[in-house]
Every structure is written in structure tokens, then in C-alpha cells.
Amino acid sequence: MSKRTSLSLKTFVSVTFLLLAATVILAACGSSSSGTATASSSSSTSSSSTTTQPSGSGGGGSNARSGPASGGASGTVGSVSTSSFTLSTSAGQKVTVNEASSTTYQKATSPASASAVTAGESVLVLGTTSNTTITATQVIVQPSGGGSSASSAAQVVPFQRGAPSTSKQVGQIPANYSEGSGTIVSGTAADKATEAALAAYPGGIVDRVVELSNGEYEAHNIGVNWPHHVFVNQDFKVVGAD
Numbered sequence: 001m002s003k004r005t006s007l008s009l010k011t012f013v014s015v016t017f018l019l020l021a022a023t024v025i026l027a028a029c030g031s032s033s034s035g036t037a038t039a040s041s042s043s044s045t046s047s048s049s050t051t052t053q054p055s056g057s058g059g060g061g062s063n064a065r066s067g068p069a070s071g072g073a074s075g076t077v078g079s080v081s082t083s084s085f086t087l088s089t090s091a092g093q094k095v096t097v098n099e100a101s102s103t104t105y106q107k108a109t110s111p112a113s114a115s116a117v118t119a120g121e122s123v124l125v126l127g128t129t130s131n132t133t134i135t136a137t138q139v140i141v142q143p144s145g146g147g148s149s150a151s152s153a154a155q156v157v158p159f160q161r162g163a164p165s166t167s168k169q170v171g172q173i174p175a176n177y178s179e180g181s182g183t184i185v186s187g188t189a190a191d192k193a194t195e196a197a198l199a200a201y202p203g204g205i206v207d208r209v210v211e212l213s214n215g216e217y218e219a220h221n222i223g224v225n226w227p228h229h230v231f232v233n234q235d236f237k238v239v240g241a242d
Contacts, residue, residue: 070190071129071206071219074142074198077121085117087125091158091203093223096133097125107141116141124198126191129207132223138191156203157226166226171240173231174214182210182218193217197230200238206230 075089084098105112117123117139127136157166185193190209197206197219204221211217216239217232227241 067208068128068130069184069208070127070186070194071134071208072124072126072191072194072198073129073134073205074124074202075122077117077119077123080117080119087123089203089205089223091156091224093159093203093205094132095125095205097127097139098133098135099139100135103127103136104138105141106138108143112141114139124195126194129205131207132205134205156201156224158203159223159225163225165228167242168226169240169242170227171231171238173240173242174212174216176214177212177218177231179229182212185209185211185217189217192236193219193232196232196236196238197221201227201230201241 073087073089073093073095075087075093075095078086078088078094083100084096087095087097089095099114103114105114105116107116122142122144124140124142125134125136126138126140127134186209189211193209194206198204201221204224204227206219207222208220209217210220215234217236219230219232221228221230229242230238231240233239
């Protein structure tokens with residue numbers, strides 16, 4: 001074998017060895033890169049699947065900002081149709097009342113029918129409130145001049161667009177009360193608390209009733225600048241407002 005042939009063979013072997021080594025290194029780098037990309041993708045997926053739970057609305061586990069909920073309104077009947085009517089509260093709020101086959105009616109203290117609801121009558125409506133619409137469970141037609149004697153001294157502040165809300169407290173406010181705390185209630189307790197709140201502070205719309213940790217109730221009042229919260233004790237007597 002000539003020196004040239006031997007040299008060529010050595011060169012070929014060296015080049016082949018270098019190519020093989022380069023291939024192994026590139027393969028290792030590719031595997032590492034793929035592993036890094038997979039880990040990165042896995043990390044990204046894990047991050048995106050982790051959600052932050054919303055904080056409670058005060059009071060630890062409270063559902064006191066949920067809705068629609070039990071409440072009601074009182075006022076003067078406006079227009080009347082087959083299955084609904086409108087009323088205006090003493091503070092000027094317009095309310096739509098939807099009636100159902102299960103709605104019960106009362107005139108003063110006696111049972112009545114839907115025909116007792118006529119334009120100009122003063123009524124108390126109890127039911128499920130959603131903003132300014134109430135699906136009535138009970139409609140009470142009140143006698144002329146009816147209502148609590150405390151109503152005339154309630155000093156409810158009607159809502160006025162652009163006007164700042166009035167900030168004041170009257171009576172007894174539960175010491176541990178914070179807005180949004182408590183548990184929404186329905187049924188008889190909600191109805192009695194709503195009726196008491198509207199008798200003392202007419203003009204707004206009670207859109208939910210909350211039972212507080214001390215066993216009292218807070219009737220949440222909308223549609224007026226004051227009061228927003230009316231506090232009712234376990235005997236369903238109004239004890240304070242803010």
C-alpha cells in the first residue's frame with residue numbers, strides 16, 4: 001500500500017470518527033433541549049391549571065351578596081295588567097311586580113284575590129327581588145292611612161342621581177357587623193324582617209334579608225340614599241339603621 005493510500009485511509013477514518021462524534025453530541029443536545037421544552041411546557045400547563053379562589057364577601061363564608069333573594073317593597077299601585085302591576089314607592093322608586101298562580105292576596109287582615117289590586121291602592125309586596133322587579137309570593141292591600149306611626153319620622157333620603165349617599169347611624173348597630181357579612185334567609189323570617197323594615201323606613205326596595213351572627217337580621221335597602229341597612233331584632237322590631 002502506498003503512502004498516499006495509507007494517508008487517505010487515515011484521513012477518511014479521522015473524518016468519519018469526527019462526524020460520528022458530532023452526531024452523538026448533536027443528538028444529546030437535541031434530547032436535552034426537548035426535555036427542557038417538555039419540562040417548560042409541563043410547568044406552563046401546571047401554572048395555567050392553577051386558579052386563585054375568590055375571597056369571600058365578608059363574614060367568612062358569607063353568601064350575603066348573592067341574589068335574587070327574598071325581599072319586597074311598599075307603595076302605590078300604578079298600572080295593572082293580567083299577570084303584573086307596577087307600584088311607586090314613597091321615595092319615587094318604580095317597581096314591577098310579577099304575579100304567579102301561587103301568589104296569595106290579603107286586604108288588611110282578610111284573605112283576598114288578585115282583583116283587590118287596583119290602581120291607587122297602597123300595597124305591601126313580599127317575594128323574590130331582583131333589582132326593581134319583584135316576583136310576588138304575597139300582596140297585602142293596606143287600609144288607607146295604614147302603616148307604622150314611625151314611618152312619618154323615618155326621614156328616608158330619596159335617591160338622587162349624582163347626590164352623595166347620606167352617612168349616618170341611628171339606633172343600635174350590631175357591634176361586630178360588617179357590610180356583606182351574614183347569611184341570606186328566606187321564608188317567614190325574611191318576610192317578617194322585610195315588613196318591619198319597610199314599615200319603619202318606607203321608600204326603598206329590600207333586595208335581601210341577612211341573618212347576622214348575633215341572630216338579628218339586616219334588611220338590605222336599595223333605591224334610596226339612606227338607609228341602606230335596616231337592623232331588625234329576633235322579635236322583628238327595628239332597632240337601628242345606617
